[in-house]
Amino acid sequence: MxxxxxxxxxxxxxxxxxxxxxxxxxxxxxxxxxxxxxxxxxxxxxxxxxxxxxxxxxxxxxxxxxxxxxxxxxxxxxxxxxxxxSEFRDTPAGTVRITAVDTVADLVIWPRIAPLLLQYPDIKIEIDTGYRLANIVEERYDIGVRSGEAIAKDMVSVRMTPDFRRVIVGAPAYFAEHPVPQTPHDLLQHNCITLRLATRGGLFAWPLVRKGQTERVQVKGQVTLNGSYQILQAALDGCGLAFTPEYLARPHVEAGRLRYVMEDWFPTSSGFHMYYPSRRQKTRAMQLVIDALRWRGGSA
Known part of the structure; x- marks a missing residue:
């Protein structure tokens, strides 16, 4: 041919x-x-x-x-x-493609990958950030990163972070004009910042949990966004209540820019895991990336 x-x-x-x-x-x-x-x-x-x-x-x-x-x-x-x-080379080489949400790419993946790139100049990393749940086999990613509950059972899963809480927060300016909610039902009377789901297209219902009791609240509000950073910023600007990972909100709560509400209803989410097909043959470059991203205890 x-x-x-x-x-x-x-x-x-x-x-x-x-x-x-x-x-x-x-x-x-x-x-x-x-x-x-x-x-x-x-x-x-x-x-x-x-x-x-x-x-x-x-x-x-x-x-x-x-x-x-x-x-x-x-x-x-x-x-x-x-x-x-490339396994026969003296130094590892090759491209490793990763798909992950932007917050994890910024706060977890990049800090752990940067030293690896400096150590191994022939390794290349491509990180695609998005909230859509990608099919890593069909879309030719080497590694996917999502919370543990979102990973298919036929994938090899490696933990990257500990479990974390999802929290409800609002800015002092918002609470100057609105009462503090006490129950899930109260949230229906509030201006909540809603999340548009990238995969299914609907609005995300807040999954709240207290003492084994689960409530999924379909909140409403003036603003609908599709990213965690944007939702956090809208809350900081006083535009409504946000439901967000605690690792994003905590620095702002400690600085007084945001306030937790309904803490007894905060759910715990499985930590982030990297995953890849069990049948996939790992190159040295991919194995080094996996080892660099692996959680070894302690904070994220």
Whole structure:
């Protein structure tokens, strides 16, 4: 097979995976028009249409789906073997892709990874921050990071942080105008800062717990956001009550900028864990990253 066919097959797989010429082109570092030209050339040589193009999406045809299902695993196997050769190098090398929420990336992952990068200059790290629960196998991440209860049972899970509380907080300016809530029902009368769920699209219901009693409160308010930092800032600005991880709120509570309310209803969440498929072969670079991120007791 000519070398161009291999390159064009890789281009086709990228488009089929991303369902977009624009996103695939960005990943491959080429222009969308050049990528489209490659795919058309491949289709011409093979004599079959591989992609159905519309104004809004790109979807593999039946032939395209078959080609992806048979060829993509072979390229992945080759890639894995090439990465495996790095084990014979004197120094670890390779790229490790991680998906995590932004707060954990900032407060946990980066402080532990930075010294590793300085020690091993041939290791590369890509950290993708977001609140959507990514499929790390389909999206080609090496490691996912989420709270323990959100991890599928078929994944290898390694703890990164201790368990933590989720707390309800408000600014002094807010309480100057509103009474302090005492019960979950009281929250329905308050201006609460709501969270839009990235995966399912609905609004997050606050899961409160007291002495084994659980209440899920569907709060309402003027502001809906989709990130923990933004929710915290809205609370600091006096725009409402926030339900947020204690590790974010605590410094502001200690400084008097925020105040805990309904402390006896604060739930405890499982700490953050990294996870990866049990069948995945770990490179030396990936093992070093796992060891650097592993929780070894104490605070997060």
């Amino acid at each position: 000519p070398r161009d066919d291999f390159n064009d097959l890789l281009a086709f797989i990228a488009v089929g995976r991303e369902r977009s010429f624009t996103r695939a082109a960005a990943r491959l570092g080429v222009s969308p028009s050049a990528l489209s030209h490659k795919i058309r050339g491949l289709e011409t040589r093979m004599g079959v249409r591989l992609l159905t193009r519309t104004t809004r999406s790109v979807v593999p045809t039946e032939a395209g789906e078959r080609l992806m299902s048979t060829v993509e695993p072979q390229f992945e196997a080759i890639k894995a073997e090439l990465e495996g050769l």
